[in-house]
Amino acid sequence: MKSRLTWRILVGVLFVSLLAITACGEKEVTVTPEPAPAPPVSPISTDPNTTTAPTTIADIVPSLPAPTPADSSLAGHDLNELNRSIPLAPIFFDYDSAEMTTEAQSNLANNADVMRNNPTWIVTIEGHCDER
Template sequence: MAMQIPTTARAVASLGILFTALAIGACGGNPPPAEQPIPPPPPLPPTAPPAPPPEPAPVLDPAPVVAAPMPEEDPLTTRSLDELNRESPLVPVFFAYDRHEFDSDAQADLERNGDLLAQYVDWVITIEGHCDERGTPEYNLALGERRALAARDYLVSLGISSERLRTVSYGKEFPFDPGHDDEAWQRNRRAHFVITAQ
């Protein structure tokens, strides 16, 4: 059985607990610190004003773009053999009657032909030796051969490879001029240059 506590004692104990609680609550220790406002941050050191943005570069009218000129295609490299030989970039060389030596005009023409052959290194040519209608066929074939060989040798002396130079003699068989006078004969005594490969 449980023991009973007298009511007076209970009342006294209750009052004691109440006073103790009030005393503790009243004493509560130190009062809470008063809220202090946060101090403002210290001022920043003075700085120079920001630099203005750089001036934009002046806009110039763009210079017109001029395309580099296209190298012109060399007409002598685009022609067929037939066209080249019709145009005759290599000039014939003419001889005195019964001769296979060159005068100064013939030498100048051979040098011009040599310059072209040096420039167009793929050209292979045939040098045809021709004569006028006077003389026997055998004599004219031999003279035509001497003329073709003389022209070949001169070109070789200018540095043109003999591998690119063929010779043939036609004697009097293919006259340039069909006439029968000194003027026609002069035109027929020649070394003629034919481009046979390019």
């Protein structure tokens, strides 16, 4: 009985050791180089009298419209100062409803005017559970 127990313990230790050796082996990392992009192909003209003007970035990219001047009362203020002054009012819905209150509708119209006058602003719109 004792030799049988010793044999089982020996096989168990051997199995765990073998498992640990194979699991902890250093893995070889293979890096495959990415192929270089092919050079752009330009059409070849067979007519020697034909010349093409070089294409510039200005020809490819459309020009952006000039920004409209921001509201003078808010222009040039620090971001933290603007956040403290709260130029955009919160918009609430009726309790347990998807309908906006009349006050929220007027706040929404005022917020739209402020954002229209300041097109460079980036505004994050978030929805939360009722905070009232």
